[in-house]
Amino acid sequence: MNLFQREPAEPKSQAELLYQAQQRKERQFRTNVGLSWGILLLFLIFLFSGNDIAIGSFSIKTINLDQNFIKENMGFIAGGLWETIKISFLSIAFATVLALLAALGRLSTNPPIYALSTFYVSLIRGTPLYLQIFFFFLALPQLGIVLSGTLAGVVALGLNYGAYMSEIFRAGLSSVGKGQREAAMALGMTPRQTMQRIVLPQALRFAIPPTGNEFIAMTKDSALVAATGFVHELMWRATKVGRAQFHNLEALIMAAIFYWVMTLILTALQSRLEATLSKGDR
Amino acid sequence: MSSIIKVTGLDKYFGRLHVLKKIDLEVKPMEVVCIIGRSGSGKSTLLRCINFLEEPSAGTIEVDKLVVKAGGRGKEHRQLVHEVRLKTGMVFQEFNLFPHMSVLDNVTEGPVIVKGMDRAKAVQIAEMNLDRVGLLFKKDEFPNRLSGGQKQRVAIARALAMEPKVMLFDEPTSALDPELIGEVLNVMKKVAQEGMTMLVVTHEMGFAREVADRVVVMADGEIIEENTPEVIFKSPKDPRTKALIDRYRSGGHE
Ligand SMILES: Nc1ncnc2c1ncn2[C@@H]1O[C@H](COP(=O)(O)OP(=O)(O)O)[C@@H](O)[C@H]1O
Ligand SMILES: [Mg+2]
Numbered sequence: 129m130n131l132f133q134r135e136p137a138e139p140k141s142q143a144e145l146l147y148q149a150q151q152r153k154e155r156q157f158r159t160n161v162g163l164s165w166g167i168l169l170l171f172l173i174f175l176f177s178g179n180d181i182a183i184g185s186f187s188i189k190t191i192n193l194d195q196n197f198i199k200e201n202m203g204f205i206a207g208g209l210w211e212t213i214k215i216s217f218l219s220i221a222f223a224t225v226l227a228l229l230a231a232l233g234r235l236s237t238n239p240p241i242y243a244l245s246t247f248y249v250s251l252i253r254g255t256p257l258y259l260q261i262f263f264f265f266l267a268l269p270q271l272g273i274v275l276s277g278t279l280a281g282v283v284a285l286g287l288n289y290g291a292y293m294s295e296i297f298r299a300g301l302s303s304v305g306k307g308q309r310e311a312a313m314a315l316g317m318t319p320r321q322t323m324q325r326i327v328l329p330q331a332l333r334f335a336i337p338p339t340g341n342e343f344i345a346m347t348k349d350s351a352l353v354a355a356t357g358f359v360h361e362l363m364w365r366a367t368k369v370g371r372a373q374f375h376n377l378e379a380l381i382m383a384a385i386f387y388w389v390m391t392l393i394l395t396a397l398q399s400r401l402e403a404t405l406s407k408g409d410r
Numbered sequence: 411m412s413s414i415i416k417v418t419g420l421d422k423y424f425g426r427l428h429v430l431k432k433i434d435l436e437v438k439p440m441e442v443v444c445i446i447g448r449s450g451s452g453k454s455t456l457l458r459c460i461n462f463l464e465e466p467s468a469g470t471i472e473v474d475k476l477v478v479k480a481g482g483r484g485k486e487h488r489q490l491v492h493e494v495r496l497k498t499g500m501v502f503q504e505f506n507l508f509p510h511m512s513v514l515d516n517v518t519e520g521p522v523i524v525k526g527m528d529r530a531k532a533v534q535i536a537e538m539n540l541d542r543v544g545l546l547f548k549k550d551e552f553p554n555r556l557s558g559g560q561k562q563r564v565a566i567a568r569a570l571a572m573e574p575k576v577m578l579f580d581e582p583t584s585a586l587d588p589e590l591i592g593e594v595l596n597v598m599k600k601v602a603q604e605g606m607t608m609l610v611v612t613h614e615m616g617f618a619r620e621v622a623d624r625v626v627v628m629a630d631g632e633i634i635e636e637n638t639p640e641v642i643f644k645s646p647k648d649p650r651t652k653a654l655i656d657r658y659r660s661g662g663h664e
Contacts, residue, residue, distance in 0.1 A: 310463055311506035315520040315572060316495040325523055329510050
């Protein structure tokens with residue numbers, strides 16, 4: 129017997145050829161989309177480049193940004209990044225806890241607990257986030273409760289996102305089939321053990337990707353707390369220097385770039401996380 | 411010999427639907443009893459009432475001298491139900507393995523969490539039971555990497571690892587592709603031969619004929635006939651039993 133014997137190369141099947149053609153098409157599409165993105169981006173940069181271009185009698189004036197202002201205030205505005213990430217992170221952590229409790233309450237057969245959960249969700253969803261933020265900054269002090277800027281922001285954003293995210297956790301909890309609970313109960317687990325060991329780990333795993341999406345959304349909604357004037361995050365800093373020196377255009381563009389790049393990075397991390405989770409042991 | 415399972419006057423209603431009607435059933439230690447009957451006749455519900463996955467509406471369930479009355483409430487009742495569940499292992503049609511745990515962890519979960527056994531001992535018991543169902547070599551896999559037949563064998567090992575007095579099987583091969591049924595039935599046969607008391611809801615007439623000591627026939631929430639496999643398969647008394655067996659003979663699986 130020849131150990132080094134090889135299988136003869138098989139001619140490619142029809143299906144294989146079709147598959148390759150399909151792959152080629154998809155690659156080409158992605159390349160073209162990438163190129164178009166590049167062109168749009170270049171156009172945007174050109175639009176704000178401050179160049180004056182004359183082609184014959186036809187001249188194009190692009191928008192002129194004050195480079196000095198940008199250089200001088202870059203550090204100050206960038207300093208808000210950390211505050212933005214911090215407040216988003218704390219808020220999403222608080223929101224996650226609230227969302228999980230609200231989801232458990234929503235699935236409870238205990239009337240007061242069920243009521244508390246639905247009441248909370250209804251109240252929060254029925255009022256604007258902007259109002260809720262002002263409530264914690266401006267209305268509470270009237271009752272003698274003064275929260276620090278960051279704390280008030282985290283409470284407002286957390287309560288708001290918690291109500292919306294309760295749906296994620298409810299979906300997560302109900303994604304765990306009845307058979308799982310029954311198998312745990314048949315083994316003799318108590319309802320609490322069943323929840324902790326069997327249902328929650330599966331529900332939380334299900335909820336990780338959508339929670340990541342909420343975190344990304346939160347980094348942008350956190351800009352709303354700037355309006356109160358107490359949290360020195362990106363938006364607050366941009367508007368502060370922009371207004372003071374009447375360079376709102378530059379300041380807001382800078383903040384927008386920070387938000388956008390942050391979102392791009394977080395979205396990339398998010399898709400990687402999702403890919404890892406989905407190829408895991410499910 | 412006294413019975414290890416004794417169901418007396420068991421009634422079960424789902425809303426207005428009367429699903430089990432005054433069921434009386436006894437199983438002796440080491441006996442293998444197969445329950446057959448058309449779909450919807452109440453076989454699963456009967457099995458699930460025995461370990462209280464369904465709350466019986468009336469009657470008494472006795473498992474290994476623990477007597478539990480229907481309609482019980484409160485701590486004492488819950489404790490009794492808990493003890494009944496410790497004495498009964500259950501295997502489901504849909505396997506219901508825990509997908510977030512390895513095969514080994516699926517099997518150690520009950521002993522560690524429910525019985526508070528230390529992990530080393532639980533691993534030892536789990537490995538023994540995985541070996542019993544021929545799947546020790548899969549212990550580090552996750553359930554989604556197993557075939558249906560392998561999943562069901564792990565589910566059997568998981569139930570056995572709790573060292574129950576009785577095993578309840580609810581159509582353990584009905585969700586399997588035909589070529590995977592044999593391996594599961596073989597494991598069940600082996601467990602039966604090792605002396606386990608088993609109550610098996612099944613459509614596998616070959617298994618019932620070969621392994622069962624007794625066959626119980628259900629129709630419309632009642633036990634219409636019970637006897638040795640020979641009698642049930644060769645000379646059934648009730649025309650409904652005859653019709654049921656004829657359907658299986660002609661290959662009809664409902
Ligand atoms: N959770 C439930 N709620 C309402 N009806 C049910 C429920 N479970 C079973 N039933 C009904 O009870 C009857 C018996 O069901 P089941 O015990 O599953 O029968 P089998 O296992 O013999 O097919 C059927 O009519 C079924 O529709
Ligand atoms: Mg059934």
